């Protein structure tokens with residue numbers, strides 16, 4: 072699946088340049104949790120379920136930060152490859168649209 076670069080850039084604008092999210096992703100608590108997750112699971116978990124091994128350095132936060140989920144729990148983190156991460160983010164996007 073090829074990502075539309077323009078769409079992707081817009082998407083990143085909305086999610087990652089948001090000041091509050093940015094602050095969170097720059098915090099040492101997030102970096103620590105992210106690193107812990109990667110140490111535990113350095114490969115995409117969804118690929119693993121499909122029987123593939125895809126090393127990654129992306130950790131996806133299952134709950135939207137904006138919903139007040141600030142406490143980091145490794146249970147809410149999942150290691151994902153680029154493709155699965157993009158898919159997960161667009162799912163979250165859809166959910167956001169419903170609000």
Ligand SMILES: [Zn+2]
Pocket residue numbers: 115116117118119125151152153154155
């Ligand atoms: Zn994957």
